[in-house]
Amino acid sequence: MTARAALERLVTATTTRTRPDQSSPEPSTRRATAAARPARGTSLRDVLTLALLPVPLLAATAIATFNAGGTRRWFGGRAENQRAEAQAAKDAAAAAFYELDTAQRDLRISIETITAVDDSPAARRAVTDFEQLGRRIDEVSGQYITAVDAHDLDRDDLEASAAVRARTELTQAKDQLGRTKQDLDRFAQGLGPLLGKAETQLARLAPAVERARQSLLAATTALDATRQAGLKADDLAGRLATLGPELTKLNQGAGRHGVPETLERADRVARDAEAVRAEAERLPERAAEIDRRLVSLRTRAQALQTRAGQVDPVLSELRRRFSAACWQDLQNVPALAAENVRQAETKLAEARTAREAQRWPDATSLLSTVRALLNSTDESVSAASDRLHRLNAVAKDPQQEVDRTRFAIRDAQRLAMAGRSTPDPRHARPLDDSVARLDRALAGLEGRHPDYWHFLTETEAVRGTVARVVAQIREDRGTGA
Structure with missing residues (x-):
């Protein structure tokens, strides 16, 4: 009873x-x-x-x-x-x-x-x-x-x-x-903690369901506006259609599906519908951006094709004035540049076809491939002219490169000795090795056909080592080591 x-x-x-x-x-x-x-x-x-x-x-x-x-x-x-x-x-x-x-x-x-x-x-x-x-x-x-x-x-x-x-x-x-x-x-x-948690979730239930419904409505409105602008957006329509059964379950209520499940479903529907709405509203701008990129990348490909034709004269001068070690790695630049430009033009044509079919993800992916090809070609073409410029400078005055490197070493040595009577072996040893390495690189310029490119790469490597030692010294002193 x-x-x-x-x-x-x-x-x-x-x-x-x-x-x-x-x-x-x-x-x-x-x-x-x-x-x-x-x-x-x-x-x-x-x-x-x-x-x-x-x-x-x-x-x-x-x-x-x-x-x-x-x-x-x-x-x-x-x-x-x-x-x-x-x-x-x-x-x-x-x-x-x-x-x-x-x-x-x-x-x-x-x-x-x-x-x-x-x-x-x-x-x-x-x-x-x-x-x-x-x-x-x-x-x-x-x-x-x-x-x-x-x-x-x-x-x-x-x-x-x-x-x-x-x-x-x-x-x-x-x-x-x-x-x-x-x-x-x-x-x-x-029961206080359990009841508080339950009441909090129940208080969230109605707003969460309403937010999901409003998000679906906003996504539908944005998709309709996009279609009226002449854009199909079939992928967005498909994603929105998959949310229909979820809305039906939300309308059936928490009494049938449970409060936690309904809250999770409402949050998921609101999140997915918001993503569809945002993409639908951005789709006209995305289409215009793809059109601009198509034009820009085609112009760049044409410019690189012109620049690639100038690599052969640069290689000819490198062969005439410097040893083989200074230009052998650039031998394939003209052919590689021409091939990259050809592939870029092919991908550009495919991207334009995807754009006309309104296959936006495919068009975006193809344009990214074109950009990567042109970047690689630009670096290769620039490398040949940059090599010639640097070799001309060091052949004219190698001492400038030596002084630049010695200054970096001395600056690191002063930092290593600051506040100490003897340097830390972890810092002194790589700096001493850098001095010896610079001397060997400078000695390598003696002879009938000096390898200026080897000299430049050695001095650059020495400066890199010195920079790492300086960073280590500052880190040690910052931590009190």
Whole structure:
């Protein structure tokens, strides 16, 4: 029996006891009849004494007894005091019963809120504990109902001892109801984190679903506008179509699919629809950008084709003035440049076809390939003319390159000795090796056909080593090593 059912039974029982019975005699008749009967507990001697009294005295005694309220007043004020105390205990128990029933109904709502959102072990354990408390509430409620049904405090012939028993049992029932209510309150306090999390998710549910619907509507509107501009956007339309079943599930509600799943679905639909909307709105600009890139890359390819034709004269001068080691790695530049330009023009044609078919991802990918080919060609063509320029400079004055490298070494040596009497071997050794390496590179320029390119690569490598040593010194000092 639940607390609510017990409360309804109590109300029904009370109403039944207090409903007037049309067939019963009037109250004055019931009191007269009760006065004519010997009171409960009256001894035989009292009865005989009444019987032997003279008639006038017997009548006076009966009248006095009738006027005093019948048997109810036979025991004087003590019985009435006990009745009042029992009634007070009954009222207190009823109040405790009502408080427990209200708390249980409120807590049931909290449990239903948690189970609608959370399926974690903690939530399942809370449901089990609530069911155990429910069984205990049914038990103490049943004891309370039994105590109420066992004692009719409105009886005219209620004895003092019966009133005392009623008060005792009703007080015990009230105490049990109160202790159970305290346990229920402690359990409700422990549900705080779970209930807060559940309420937060429920509060997010309606806004999340509405946001998903609005995102889908915005994506549809943007896609329609794009199509009116003459762009097909078939891939975007396909992506938007896949969100239709998801919207159907959102409309079916969290009661069917669960709150966590509905929240996750709403967030995913909103995110995907927003991506479709953004791409649809950007599609006209993307088409215009692809058109600009087609024109720009075609112009660049033509310019590189012209520049590639100038590599042969540069290689001819390199062969005439410098040793083979200075230009052998550039031999394939003209052929490679011509091939790259040819491939770039082919990819450009494919990109234009993809653009006309509005295959935007394919067009973008092809244009990226064209750009990579032209960048590689530009570097190769530039490398030949840059090589000739650098070799001319070092052949004219190699000392300038030597001084530049020695300055970098000396600057690093001063930094290594700053605040120290002896340098750290980790810094001194690579710097000393750099000095020796520079001297060997400079010595390599002696002879009939000096390898100026080797000299340039060596000095560049020495400067790179020195730069790493400087960075290590500063790092060590920054960390206090």
